[in-house]
Amino acid sequence: DVPQSSSQASPGPACLTSLLFPLAGNLHDGAEQKVVFITGRIHPGETPSSFVCQGIIDFLVSHHPIAQVLRDHLVFKIAPMLNPDGVYLGNYRCSLMGFDLNRHWLDPSPWAHPTLYGVKQLIIQMHNDPKTSLEFYIDIHAHSTMMNGFMYGNIFEDEEKFQRQAVFPKLLCQNAEDFSFSSTSFNRDAVKAGTGRRFLGGLLDHTSYCYTLEVSFFSYIIGGTTATVPYTEEACILSRAACTCGRDQGPRPGGPHVSPG
Ligand SMILES: [Zn+2]
Secondary structure (H helix, E strand, O other): OOOOOOOEEOOOOOOOOEEOOOHHOOOOOOOOOEEEEEEEOOOOOOOHHHHHHHHHHHOOOOOHHHHHHHHOOOEEEOOOOOOHHHHOOOOOOOOOOOOOHOOOOOOOOOOOOHHHHHHHHHHHHHOOOOOOEEEEEEEEEEEEOOOOEEEEEEOOOOOOHHHHOOOHHHHHHHHHOOOOOOOEEEOOOOOOOOOHHHHHHOOOOOEEEEEEEEOOEEEEEOOOOOOOEEOOOOOOOOHHHHHHHHHHOOOOOOOOOOOOO
């Protein structure tokens, strides 16, 4: 019973198409919806972001037993392309109007940053809905100088929370040969304050996890060797591992345990 993707109009003036998995019928009536929100391609030149996003979608709609478990327990909301005008124009980083959208999460304008405005409204709506729990936010990018896949996360004063959000990238490192935990870093640089990861890290509740997932434009090095393996459109290793690790993340403190089945 592979779900069909369905189009969903976003709030706000943006004509934004997001994919909704699974179909509402897969969830129990009245149950709290646990949501994983994934965005991609806010920077139009970062084509590997789309390949990883495509890999995640392909995996989630597949017959793989882990994909079926994920669909049974979680709602995946995916906005695969946050900067379609920039992509259409062949821009490297900016939208049609010349904005780096990933510096405008704090106060997006419906006129100047419509896709960002629409996605932010949707996320805030979910955040305010007592029947929805936004568990993960992952924004997919590509990196022009670093190798491998890696993540950026947030820094918190609360040591326990800080340690807890390091678990997902550690799991990725164990499950994906191209993912590097040593290149993963946690920061709160002023220059990154307008990014999705930083803004949502401050907005969402204590048990939500927000990351930027970066994948090299070029290649990855397998641990213990010096050989570089070029990334290709078909190589979705990271995507599959990201989904698998979501299953292994374990229970939220105080939350119900989700059995991997
Ligand atoms: Zn980027």
